[in-house]
Amino acid sequence: MTALTFADWQQRARDLHIEGRAFIQGEYSASAAGADFDCISPVDGRVLAQVASCDEADADRAVLSARMAFESGAWSRLAPAKRKAVMIRFADLLEANAQELALLETLDMGKPISDALAVDVPGAARALRWSGEAIDKIYDEVAATPHDQLGLVTREPVGVVAAIVPWNFPLMMACWKLGPALATGNSVVLKPSEKSPLSAIRMAQLAIEAGIPPGVLNVLPGYGHTVGKALALHMDVDTLVFTGSTRVAKQLMIYAGESNMKRVWLEAGGKSPNIVFADAPDLKAAAEAAASAIAFNQGEVCTAGSRLLVESSIKARFLPMVVEALKGWKPGNPLDPATNV
Structure with missing residues (x-):
């Protein structure tokens, strides 16, 4: 396939049809209240689409859809x-x-666009494929018991999973949650970040095309303090999974306790130092890795190397190498395949 040019991507952006509605029970629909919000592109500040601003009523509808799909056994069994x-x-x-x-x-x-095409979409597909491949390879267990007893360990879907994902890797973070949840037979209500809901909304239709039954995957765009809170407090959500800030993660644990004590899985906060010692075998490679660790994805990564700890004896020699390596990370229009920041 011929690589697309900057002009090609610009033309495709102009021609792109963007869906902004919620996805419930296998269909796109407006929010219950009819509310929308502007989806604004950070590329140029233009409004890309009007996106459904879901709230508690939509959460109730989506969770009911997910529960009915789960109980039907069309996917779970x-x-x-x-x-x-x-x-x-x-x-x-x-x-x-x-x-x-x-x-x-x-x-x-x-x-x-070069990262989205080479990193994000393939990474999302790999997450789904890996979980799918694991379905028929993970077995239950027979426990070690006395001869007159039988102990069985079975792995069963929990039911309805609510997944709240961040804006920095929208599609890939969603699939990291969807892969294990769907593979084990659960139904999912996905809430993408209000800053980046579009790929999740589009992906929902692909799930139906793949053969996932209606109601098994629902997508609710909207704000954390409305629909996110409603899902976290919902009495019929069995498990809540989240990637985002530590502050919000703490609040979600509170909501889980205030409702049905739903199981909560959190990836909260992050950012780690890169550490370089004097005996590093290749300081130039270390400098390039340090530059990449903070520049990749504009540094908008939960494991970004936001601190650099360097042994004092090599500081004077090493830091100019980092500065030189950072010169290769030049901001530009993200639709230009040559842009890396």
Whole structure:
């Protein structure tokens, strides 16, 4: 396939159809209150679309849809080999629509199109495919018990999973949650960040095309203090998964305790130092790694190397190497394939 040029991507951006509605029970629909918000591109400040601003009523509708789908057994009790085949088709469809999904990521979040195409979409597809491949390879257990007793350990879906994901890797973070949840037979209500909801909204339709039954994957765009809070407090959500700030993660734990003590899985905060010692075998490579650790994805990474700890004996020699390495990270229009920041 011929690589697209800057002009090609600009034209595709002009021609792109953007869906901004919520996705519930296998269909796009407006929010219950009819409320929308502007989805603004950080690339140039223009309004990309009007996106449904979901609230508690939408959360109730989506959770009910997810619960009904789960109880029906159409997905939760589907034969593992068949569920695996659907998950792999889902991953294949992400790859088949890679250019559209990458363009949505870039316009919505601002990352370079080269990264969206080479990192984000393939990473999202790999997450789905890995979980799908694991479906028929993870077994239950027979516990070691006395001869007149039988102890069995079984792994079963929990039911309805609410997933709240951040804006820095919108599609990939969503698939890190969706892969394990869907593979094990759960239904999911996904709340993308209000700053970057577009790829999740588009992906929901691909899930239906792959064969995931209606209601198994629902997408609710909106704000954390409205629909996010409603999902965290919902009495019929069995598990809540989240990636984001430590402050919000603490609040979600409170909401879980205030409701049904739902199981909560959190990836909160981050940022770690790079540490370089005098005996590093290749200081130039270390300098390039340190530059990449803070510059990649504009530094908008939960493991960004936001601090650099250097042994004092090599400081004078090493820091100029880092400065030189950072010169290769030049900001530009993210639709230009040559842009890396």
